[in-house]
Amino acid sequence: MNAPFPPSRPPLHLLIAAPRGFCAGVDRAIEIVQRALERYGPPVYVRHEIVHNKFVVDTLKAKGAIFVEDLDEVPDGLPVIFSAHGVPKSVPAEATARGLDWLDATCPLVSKVHRQAERQLEAGRHILFIGHAGHPEVIGTFGQVPEGAMTLVETVEDVAALSFAEDAQLAYLTQTTLSVDDTAAILAAIEARFPQVVAPKAEDICYATSNRQAAVKEIAPMCDLVLVIGAPNSSNSLRLVEVAERCGKPAYLIQRASELDPAWLDGVNTVGVTAGASAPEALVDEVLACLRQWREVAVEEVVTARERMTFKLPRQLAD
Template sequence: MCEPRGFCAGVDRAIQIVVLALKKYGAPVYVRHEIVHNRYVVEGLRNMGAVFVKELDDIPDDGQPVVFSAHGVPKSVPAAAEAREMLYLDATCPLVSKVHKQAMRHMRLGRHVLLIGHRGHPEVVGTMGQLPEGAVTLIETEADVAAYVPSDPATLGFVTQTTLSVDDTIGIVEALQAKFPALHAPSSESICYATTNRQEAVKAAAPGADVFLVVGAPNSSNSRRLVEVAERFGAATGVLVEGVADIPWDAVVPDGIIAMSAGASAPEILIDAIVGAFRERFEVGIELVRTAEENENFPVMRSLRETPLTAADMAFVNGQV
């Protein structure tokens, strides 16, 4: 069992913002897109009164607040909310906001921005939407680096999506630096601490594992990267599971080694349920592989800080129920 795993500080903050908004303003509280990429969390919030929408146009003018997801949004979204005089709460992870600021700094210094990331991911859409159209070029692979021809190779700066594979990103950055020696790096690391820590724990646990289970959603970039890391660093098979129903029992043999981690938006209750399912079928011994301790805490916005939460609310926020 890997540690760290599961909820990171940014996910915890985003979920807490929705729960606090429901306490302060009552239902419905609208949420643009999934607040985080986890069906269990989304359904739990929906049961509390959150209403998930694709776009602001789907929200009636009823005075109720809208929350923007942890992945970040283009600047056009809060601008549209302000034009409609909507009350909005921005749950963008502070580490994603940091990448936005890094990209804007490159532009202020006259650089064209190269964003290393996955096309269509909400975080990439949000980051590209911080700058004018044409100011950012998306780089997904080393092949993209080889094909890219800038107008001025001397004025380039790069940032990355926060949830990428650390090892894959190093290869792309090295390819960029080899082709464009004047390339400017961001002022600090773009891949977030939680992504890095979870990948390091998976690397340590993967050797010798017959099956490596990663608890997470199919649309969770950081969870999918953990599966890739597990297989790259020694697991015979890596499997992304949302819950007990997805466990590949045919691949599990008695006396085998099952390793497990969880993406940054997967609550601990799902992990507990999977461990329970294994205990029902096998004699289970658990060994903890800990590679880092996480003590980060990202506070919610000032307008919600005085809103009280019950013990049950906090258990949900912490992924325990």
């Protein structure tokens, strides 16, 4: 039986960031898994988490998806899906060689970076790639070009340590889920040191990452505390925490309402709430319901952009 509400609940103003939560690439990736389960029947294998969110992964597991880290774990004759983060070229090549029926759920904005990498290589340029070592998107992008054709840059300090000549034939690309501000500083350092460096035709940081960071910058100055709903291995969610903290506000990354600590609300009158691009709106609702148990909540949504982006499904599932 639930404990009764306290007799007097102090007011709490919630500023809900918009945009928040699912982006078009995540929507597409999840729909690919769901449609594959309908088309082929369970089990359907997925290489790596389809998106970085445990709630989403567990929901798909319950429907018959099996998540693995290597193609060796996929039995012959069963379909396999590649995650939204992208994979090295060697992965679909291996799947094809084994005769596996595979579907690519790579976000089209990540695929765009892959194609840019190929074009820069064809033009004879070495690629400086701004990203986080070990992230699946970085591994997938490096796997689009031969070994040694790309150098990872994570910080401004890394730029100073590069050994290329000032007039070297260089281009830069970036991971799609980076901090907008950190990346701007790194790119400024690259362009100052290598004036001839070739930039991508359009910014690689995706619209959803930029929009969610801008929304947090809007609400954080008005808040005493910011809650970011997302996974600890979600790059874009971690960046949202950093954005709030750089606005001078404490921020917590939580996966579920069960991780909320009522002590966080001591002396707090206004809380900002947002969600990373892999976090479903159901988790936002869950957090709001939990906060309502402790405080008399007034909700205000702060809209800084409208998102209407959609992506087509793979042709195998388009019907």
